Amino acid sequence: MGVTIKDIAKSAGVSYSTVSKALRDSPLVKEPTKKRIIELAEQLGYQPNAAARSLVSKRSHTIGVVWPTIERAAHAALVTRLNKQLEQLSYTTLISINELEDAVKTFNRYQVDAILTFEEGTSQTDLDTLVPMVTYGIASGNTPYPVIDANRHKAIKAAVEHLIKMGHRHIGYVGDMQDKDRLQADKVSGFQSAVSSASLPVTGRLIQVSGLEQYDGYAAVKNMVQQHELPTAIVSGSHDLTKGILRAFHEQDLRIPEDISIISYDNLPQNEGMEVSLSTVGVPLDTVAEKLAEALMAAIEEKPLESAIYLEPELKISGSCRQFP
Amino acid sequence: MGVTIKDIAKSAGVSYSTVSKALRDSPLVKEPTKKRIIELAEQLGYQPNAAARSLVSKRSHTIGVVWPTIERAAHAALVTRLNKQLEQLSYTTLISINELEDAVKTFNRYQVDAILTFEEGTSQTDLDTLVPMVTYGIASGNTPYPVIDANRHKAIKAAVEHLIKMGHRHIGYVGDMQDKDRLQADKVSGFQSAVSSASLPVTGRLIQVSGLEQYDGYAAVKNMVQQHELPTAIVSGSHDLTKGILRAFHEQDLRIPEDISIISYDNLPQNEGMEVSLSTVGVPLDTVAEKLAEALMAAIEEKPLESAIYLEPELKISGSCRQFP
């Protein structure tokens, strides 16, 4: 078993309460004593016991992330960044891949200071937790916990409006339309909203894909080409779809932006490794991570949080769109 | 703050030690009392405090998984399965995506009962932990902790030997050959070992890919076709590569197994959604998860563990291989 402050105390010839204070850098301990104790602790390989600490202080300095669907890698990059953010705030991130309810139970037992959940498709039932909870998903008013919403609706809408402004009249949206997945449905509604509220007549076509992987984007384009139904501009619902779409364009000798324009929904900072300089719309991942961290901190401090926090998507236009005709 | 055994005790009119015993189903408490207390606990929404519990019992019933590279999804399926396995053993899994050293520190603080690490490419330095550690990777003798090894060498070797036995004399291996990644290097060495120890003259070609994604497999085949260097059989180093390879075959109107045979390295139980019934070799994921769980439990019980545990890969031959010529 590990080294405790009592061991250090004995070794330093002081009381254990002095050790505790020295290690927490309290001004109640004389500087030389403090230094001696800290060095000794280092030397003995002291690791504070989180159980004891959080038992008495009621704070664990830990955030629990509930992520039952790690196999769908959707949030991997976000979690990585959030982990870094929280680390800087000297919080530790712990992940559970159990179902929401079990995960929350576990985290309750562990006395995490706050819990982050992802809304993954279906909306979640409310459950009782002792600690503040924050959700990354779609704001809908009736959740008991604050929801951070990347405003996918607004993002896609902005993309479409931009294309319309550039003269495009036939625009396609490649994505998932099954309205079970609220994240995807939100994007679709953004597309439809932009098309229907356009002052000029615009044809908006929804191209349903069966999944959100690279291959699905590829197949969608191949299909459109076969049916001779290619729009002049495409909005893609996800990064992976876009990769497939670009591959298909390439194979069909369709040039971007000469033959077709494209804007991709994306959170990633820049799309390295892409053949073309891609126009994107979405809230940058770092912003999302930052806002989530902020919301979690606020929740811990028991600051009142609005039940819905909408993040502002950014439209980044580069080489993949052109004026039409 | 939450409900404690003291609250339950007060509510039930018994001492808190009786509550503790009742909830742990001790025979020292009379059956009706026990029942009453358990019901009351349920009703009050009692959640045991993990900090207090592990402080006194020195056991947290938790396994820490160190997984700094979640963005590479390689182990997602395995972790999911392991999580289930451990759940059945009434252990909770907690994941940290921090760097090994930090993650171990965190888990030490949390007094997890054991730690699992993944060997991801480079071998790991040894570090001091208070709790038993197990690694999933490549056995190499000099690690201080037991390594569970899926025996990729043997797997690939078996695949190649099978192909040789079926008459193939020109066999290609599609995979990553940079010897920084020991997991991949192990497969390559299996390939080379099979080729060089064949009793008949066999041409073994290594086809280097730049990554392990679907696209890389696709590109590898396209390249081989262009150079007119197609072998009669291919061994693929990963599931994703295989998907790309199959796509490329399809596009080139290469038929499996008529024109070319293929065996894929794989841990997944069955390759659903594949066009052809694929031959695979590898340790099934469930077996890996099971063995990892076993090793962790043994480590906790302080049973002496061998420093290297080799798992037995399974060769599953189906439609994608044929006798040659």
Added chain:
DNA sequence: AAAAATAATAACAACGTTGTTATTATTATA
């Protein structure tokens, strides 16, 4: 140089739980 003020350290209670020991209530034995 004695008293008062302050700095430094030590002692102690508490957090919620478990395991051990002490007490009380019940039943069995003489």
Added chain:
DNA sequence: TATAATAATAACAACGTTGTTATTATTTTT
């Protein structure tokens, strides 16, 4: 019925830490 044996429950210490209060050592003031 009194006493021994046993069953049921209560009391208590301990786990490693923090925050508060008590004690001792040092400095300042008169």
